[in-house]
Amino acid sequence: MTRVVDPESSYQRIYAIVRKIPPGRVATYGQIADLAGLAGHARQVGYAMAALPTHGAVPWHRVINAQGRISMRRSGPGDSIVQQQLLEREGVRFDGGGRVSLATFRWRKRRRG
């Protein structure tokens, strides 16, 4: 194949990865991209997230940027507030700057058992 991945398949693949993130954990766009076989294409993950509904089967709120911060969706910070509340309800702690400690809450697919 000339294409590394198919556009539509990449979206579904991204969603499949996100759904594997356990409660109380977060993952970065770059991490999802890497797991989905789209290393270096983190922006594509963000684009896929943008297409998700606020109330869906995909735990989109567990996906944050590499800075440990919640990225703003379109229009305003309203959704970011909801995202933070959802994460806090799962036990994820935010610091004064609205930032999550990736060293503590970053999801690891599996680290030598």
Place this chain on the structure above:
DNA sequence: CCACTGACGAGTG
């Protein structure tokens, strides 16, 4: 086809 935009990331100063 070209220009602009968008839930990003890494590098530089």
Place this chain on the structure above:
DNA sequence: GCACTCGCCAGTG
């Protein structure tokens, strides 16, 4: 730690 720049790719006009 923050601001700026470049790279990446898909969607829209």
